[in-house]
Amino acid sequence: MLDISTLLNAFPGYIAQGAIWGIMALGLYISYRLLEFSDLTVDGSFATGAAVTVMLIIMGWPAWAAMIVAVLAGMLAGLVTGLLHTALGIAPILAGILTQIALYSVNLHILGNKPNQAVSVDKYDLILSLRTVNEAIVIALIFAAALICAFYWFFGTEAGSAIRATGCNPAMAKAQGINIDFCKVFALAVSNGIVALSGGLLAQYQGFADVAIGRGAIVIGLASIIIGEVIAEALFSKHMSFWLCLSSAVIGGILYYIIMGVVLWLKLPTNDMKLFTAIIVAIFLAVPYLKKNFKTSFLRLKLAEKKKAKEAAKNA
Amino acid sequence: MLDIKGVFKTFNPGSITEKKALQGIDLHLEDGDFVTIIGGNGAGKSTMLNAIAGVWPVDEGSIFIDGKDVTAMPEHKRASLLGRVFQDPMTGTAANMQIEENLALAARRGKKRGLGWEVTKAEREKYHDMLVSLDLGLEDRLSAKVGLLSGGQRQALTLMMATMVKPKLLLLDEHTAALDPKTAAKVLEITDKAISENKLTALMVTHNMNDAIKHGNRLIMMNEGKIVYDVSGEEKKNLTVEDLMKKFSELGGHFSDRALLG
Numbered sequence: 346m347l348d349i350s351t352l353l354n355a356f357p358g359y360i361a362q363g364a365i366w367g368i369m370a371l372g373l374y375i376s377y378r379l380l381e382f383s384d385l386t387v388d389g390s391f392a393t394g395a396a397v398t399v400m401l402i403i404m405g406w407p408a409w410a411a412m413i414v415a416v417l418a419g420m421l422a423g424l425v426t427g428l429l430h431t432a433l434g435i436a437p438i439l440a441g442i443l444t445q446i447a448l449y450s451v452n453l454h455i456l457g458n459k460p461n462q463a464v465s466v467d468k469y470d471l472i473l474s475l476r477t478v479n480e481a482i483v484i485a486l487i488f489a490a491a492l493i494c495a496f497y498w499f500f501g502t503e504a505g506s507a508i509r510a511t512g513c514n515p516a517m518a519k520a521q522g523i524n525i526d527f528c529k530v531f532a533l534a535v536s537n538g539i540v541a542l543s544g545g546l547l548a549q550y551q552g553f554a555d556v557a558i559g560r561g562a563i564v565i566g567l568a569s570i571i572i573g574e575v576i577a578e579a580l581f582s583k584h585m586s587f588w589l590c591l592s593s594a595v596i597g598g599i600l601y602y603i604i605m606g607v608v609l610w611l612k613l614p615t616n617d618m619k620l621f622t623a624i625i626v627a628i629f630l631a632v633p634y635l636k637k638n639f640k641t642s643f644l645r646l647k648l649a650e651k652k653k654a655k656e657a658a659k660n661a
Numbered sequence: 662m663l664d665i666k667g668v669f670k671t672f673n674p675g676s677i678t679e680k681k682a683l684q685g686i687d688l689h690l691e692d693g694d695f696v697t698i699i700g701g702n703g704a705g706k707s708t709m710l711n712a713i714a715g716v717w718p719v720d721e722g723s724i725f726i727d728g729k730d731v732t733a734m735p736e737h738k739r740a741s742l743l744g745r746v747f748q749d750p751m752t753g754t755a756a757n758m759q760i761e762e763n764l765a766l767a768a769r770r771g772k773k774r775g776l777g778w779e780v781t782k783a784e785r786e787k788y789h790d791m792l793v794s795l796d797l798g799l800e801d802r803l804s805a806k807v808g809l810l811s812g813g814q815r816q817a818l819t820l821m822m823a824t825m826v827k828p829k830l831l832l833l834d835e836h837t838a839a840l841d842p843k844t845a846a847k848v849l850e851i852t853d854k855a856i857s858e859n860k861l862t863a864l865m866v867t868h869n870m871n872d873a874i875k876h877g878n879r880l881i882m883m884n885e886g887k888i889v890y891d892v893s894g895e896e897k898k899n900l901t902v903e904d905l906m907k908k909f910s911e912l913g914g915h916f917s918d919r920a921l922l923g
Contacts, residue, residue, distance in 0.1 A: 346914075366885070392731070474915055486728050499776075501778060501779055501781055502775070502776045502777060502778060503765075503769055503774035503775055503776070503777055503778075503779050504774045504775060504776060505772045505779070506762060506766060506774075507766070508763075509755070509757075509758060510758065510766050511755065512756055513755040513757045514752070514754070514755040514756065515754050516752050517752060517753055517754060517766075518737075518746075518755075518766075519736045519737050519740065520714070520740055520743075520745045521738075521740060521766050521769075521770050522737050522738070522740030522741050522770045522771050522772075523737055523740075523766075523774070524737045524771075525737065545845065573798075645730040
């Protein structure tokens with residue numbers, strides 16, 4: 346029997362996890378939306394963030410300091426992808442995959458050659474934990490809000506606009522004297538730094554870092570961005586301010602986890618979770634495309650023709 | 662203002678698609694020269710402009726802008742010396758960014774981009790006034806995305822962006838070719854005005870021989886990667902399309918029908 350109360354009890358947990366993944370989505374937003382660079386590094390840098398945070402906390406570092414180092418480690422990963430692409434001419438997706446694969450080994454080393462390491466909230470002073478889930482939601486949302494404010498400021502500055510121009514029209518950016526290679530590398534570093542931050546938050550939340558913690562991170566991040574966009578566009582029409590775009594990515598993360606929670610609650614087999622994820626993301630990616638293309642499609646003409654024929658038959 | 666000395670460029674050397682695009686270009690421009698460039702398809706007109714802009718390094722020769730050797734300077738560094746308008750109206754502006762953001766990006770060409778606001782209030786007022794003088798009704802749409810503008814509006818805006826920081830050299834690469842005749846005439850009028858008001862040195866590639874004769878103080882014709890005809894002053898003023906056609910067939914070249922229609 347399906348019991349609605351079990352779903353409702355699990356809700357706060359989904360919101361907390363969704364908010365943490367929403368922070369990851371903000372990082373991905375820089376590469377995917379502003380730079381138009383599909384950066385697969387994030388699967389690796391998310392785990393790097395988790396591993397660095399957990400190991401440093403175990404070594405006795407305060408959680409905030411551990412997370413700063415995690416951000417720097419993530420930035421380093423982004424830097425590598427950026428240089429693979431700009432300096433060595435490797436295509437964006439492949440550059441990201443190479444870094445991601447390399448990070449798998451690096452992350453195992455960071456974790457002391459173990460697949461996972463626990464960091465108990467009983468022993469260490471963590472920034473957030475699933476033990477106090479309501480507090481965790483607030484803390485994750487504070488991080489998200491601070492990042493949204495920082496984005497809003499930075500991408501309104503001269504340097505931030507140069508990055509947006511690089512993503513929007515590289516030829517124009519160069520003609521206006523913008524060093525697009527530098528912009529790409531810098532943006533990828535910042536993006537992966539934020540992804541690592543959210544990895545560090547998730548590891549603390551769940552009480553352990555796992556070498557596979559970031560598997561599929563790109564898909565979850567994309568899902569958050571796209572779900573948020575589709576819903577925000579439906580609610581606020583086409584006029585999406587930058588605030589709204591960023592906030593919707595975080596809200597998209599939360600919605601994604603709620604959808605996943607419902608899927609689990611329906612007792613669909615957990616082995617098929619990744620399949621459901623892919624299907625959900627594919628649907629949300631397809632909706633804007635189909636909506637846009639339907640207006641100019643042959644299918645629309647065909648349907649209109651059929652409708653006319655039907656009406657003609659009715660009238661006759 | 663511009664000195665090109667013995668510039669060669671071959672694309673895809675040694676392959677089946679090898680193209681000797683520039684084969685020994687020598688060109689000297691005086692301060693304030695407005696030179697129109699004509700020639701058939703593949704003559705090397707756009708390639709020469711790209712060589713000046715530094716889209717890729719040249720194989721041989723050197724390029725000086727305002728006395729400065731820019732031969733080894735990458736594109737984004739040369740940008741401080743150059744204003745550029747492209748054939749495709751999409752190329753010169755960032756479609757997903759607002760009109761004022763595009764203008765602000767251009768206002769910082771050759772300057773350091775720091776953490777100050779991209780568009781300040783004072784700038785917004787300045788852009789408003791500049792757009793009023795452009796007379797395309799853009800002054801009240803400063804926060805509209807450039808992607809919503811027509812091709813002609815985008816080219817006029819690109820032209821404004823290319824000249825708002827006075828360039829040592831303005832490169833116009835068939836910037837009216839993608840526009841309808843009426844819009845093209847309007848953009849050319851704006852071009853003439855911008856060049857004469859700011860006393861700019863300019864190179865303008867065109868397919869339209871009438872435009873090439875009517876505008877500028879000097880005309881050069883290119884064929885197979887070389888400058889084959891160079892005329893200025895009174896001689897240029899008295900040119901006719903027939904003269905150019907004759908000159909061109911003497912050189913063994915041929916123009917597309919589009920050039921004839923102009």
